[in-house]
Amino acid sequence: MEQKTKQEILSVEELSVSFSMYQKGLRKGNLEVLHKLSLSVRAGEILAVAGSSGSGKSILAHAILGILPGNACMDGRMLYKGQPLTEKEKKGLRGREIAFIPQSVDYLDPLMRVGKQVRGVRGTKERQRELFRKYGLEEGVERKYPFMLSGGMARRVLIASALMEDACLIVADEPTPGLSERLTEETLKSFREMADAGCAVLLITHDIDLAFKAADRIAVFYAGTVVEIAPAEDFRKGKEALRHPYSRAFLEALPQNEFCPLPGFQPYAAKLPKGCLFAERCRERNEMCMGEIPMRKVRGGEVRCVHAR
Amino acid sequence: MQGDREKGLEARDVGFRYGKNGSWILKGVNLTVRPGERVGLTGPSGCGKSTLAKILAGYESPLEGEVLYDGSPLPEKGYCPVQMIYQNPEQAVNPRWKMEGILCEGWTPDAELLRDMGIEREWLKRWPAELSGGELQRFLIARVLGPETKFLICDEISTMLDVITQAQVWETLLRAADRQRLGMLVVTHSTALAKRVCTRIVSLQEINQS
Numbered sequence A: 001m002e003q004k005t006k007q008e009i010l011s012v013e014e015l016s017v018s019f020s021m022y023q024k025g026l027r028k029g030n031l032e033v034l035h036k037l038s039l040s041v042r043a044g045e046i047l048a049v050a051g052s053s054g055s056g057k058s059i060l061a062h063a064i065l066g067i068l069p070g071n072a073c074m075d076g077r078m079l080y081k082g083q084p085l086t087e088k089e090k091k092g093l094r095g096r097e098i099a100f101i102p103q104s105v106d107y108l109d110p111l112m113r114v115g116k117q118v119r120g121v122r123g124t125k126e127r128q129r130e131l132f133r134k135y136g137l138e139e140g141v142e143r144k145y146p147f148m149l150s151g152g153m154a155r156r157v158l159i160a161s162a163l164m165e166d167a168c169l170i171v172a173d174e175p176t177p178g179l180s181e182r183l184t185e186e187t188l189k190s191f192r193e194m195a196d197a198g199c200a201v202l203l204i205t206h207d208i209d210l211a212f213k214a215a216d217r218i219a220v221f222y223a224g225t226v227v228e229i230a231p232a233e234d235f236r237k238g239k240e241a242l243r244h245p246y247s248r249a250f251l252e253a254l255p256q257n258e259f260c261p262l263p264g265f266q267p268y269a270a271k272l273p274k275g276c277l278f279a280e281r282c283r284e285r286n287e288m289c290m291g292e293i294p295m296r297k298v299r300g301g302e303v304r305c306v307h308a309r
Numbered sequence B: 001m002q003g004d005r006e007k008g009l010e011a012r013d014v015g016f017r018y019g020k021n022g023s024w025i026l027k028g029v030n031l032t033v034r035p036g037e038r039v040g041l042t043g044p045s046g047c048g049k050s051t052l053a054k055i056l057a058g059y060e061s062p063l064e065g066e067v068l069y070d071g072s073p074l075p076e077k078g079y080c081p082v083q084m085i086y087q088n089p090e091q092a093v094n095p096r097w098k099m100e101g102i103l104c105e106g107w108t109p110d111a112e113l114l115r116d117m118g119i120e121r122e123w124l125k126r127w128p129a130e131l132s133g134g135e136l137q138r139f140l141i142a143r144v145l146g147p148e149t150k151f152l153i154c155d156e157i158s159t160m161l162d163v164i165t166q167a168q169v170w171e172t173l174l175r176a177a178d179r180q181r182l183g184m185l186v187v188t189h190s191t192a193l194a195k196r197v198c199t200r201i202v203s204l205q206e207i208n209q210s
């Protein structure tokens, strides 16, 4: 298999992230939002990350970029091209080899014209204009301030900004909301081209159609862990091809399928149950689900469920 | 003068452009949303869907034409019966307010609604930056479901939610819409979603003369 021989660009091993919070009174508590999470992205590959909102997708992105807030604390290992990715390394690679498209358009500097922001310190005007043209941003846009842009335009500015330099790893957190179909496709085409040129792409998205179409593999997040990693093909095939009950519930909830929501909610980080984090909502649970549930290889994918076959 | 509720929310010959010399984004737009009706608004990015949404919600004044609620202009004082939910929740909140204040600005949602929306009690004590995009959006939806709301303008409100939460939130929204006979304008790029939740679908390009 060719995939095996491609270099791992990013590997996240047993990553935990917690926030120190002031709870009742002035006692400090620790809220763990990512629990021993592992995944990797290879050169030439687009790995989509889908999953519950609040499951830690953006936190993972911020941890990779080294931009977690001050009250966050991190444990575990990250390797970039086989070398440890320390906070110091991240700082040097960020915006050069590692490009980031943030979820919030608030990342734009409100006081700087967008053309200047996108060029940054090293970018050229030619490259910036080329990207603006590609993403349908008219000539005049480069002289505008962020507040003058529509939601979709701001998003395109963020994309252009990430593609200014030749990155090896792109971390895109919800890059497409508010974009038309044509621009969404254009964005994906850019990701594909960059992947084909040897880049690794981590694409966080709620747009499942997008993930199905664009990704090579899909990782499904729930309550701060990965519950399933599988080839995108399996998601296209339908429920039976998937391994975890949560991934299957995902397909049932799509408006083009049953639009039927699985009842219940993701457990709150401060009150996590013992054993399987999905147990409360799972129709297939039994006594075996009460212990620690390891990630297992099943049918060419990985799953965190004792019953998956 | 007592208005006529059945007239609904109306855009009459609305024209709009940004700045004095900008090109017209909207021109001669007529659109009526009646109570109990959910109108899907579709069209390509940048064609003015969000602008029309803001005009109908009273956040932006039309340069031509008018917006009528029950046959009269939108009230300038007090709680506005037309409420709007945005696509980017972080831009719709005051970062210096805790979630509790943001949630209860217009009315105080009951425990049942908070449960239906999957809002944790502990989140009320947090700052907006301490919640994920999807968690924040659930607050912004709950906050406009008060009894005095008659029309809801929803601009791509569920693109920041996972698909299960999206289906849950729409279930709650549709229940509230039935109970209160809400009229809704639903801007979405997802045809599948529009077909599920709307009673009719309008293409902005077809009603826009610009």
Ligand SMILES: Nc1ncnc2c1ncn2[C@@H]1O[C@H](COP(=O)(O)OP(=O)(O)OP(=O)(O)O)[C@@H](O)[C@H]1O
Binding pocket: A019, A021, A031, A033, A052, A053, A054, A055, A056, A057, A058, A059, A060, A069, A103, A269, B129, B130, B131, B132, B133, B134, B135, B160, B161, B162
């Ligand atoms: N600064 C913070 N302090 C405390 N908790 C936080 C903070 N930032 C995020 N969290 C919590 O961490 C969890 C993961 O958040 P994250 O933003 O990564 O979610 P997400 O998967 O990106 O969700 P979405 O799909 O809604 O964007 C959430 O439950 C959130 O409430």
Ligand code: SF4
Binding pocket: A245, A246, A276, A277, A278, A279, A280, A282, A283, A284, A285, A286, A288, A289, A293, A304, A305, A306, A307, A308
């Ligand atoms: S481990 Fe048990 S509870 Fe968890 S998903 Fe699998 S069957 Fe359900």
Ligand SMILES: [Mg+2]
Binding pocket: A057, A058, A059, A103, A173, B132, B133
């Ligand atoms: Mg996020």
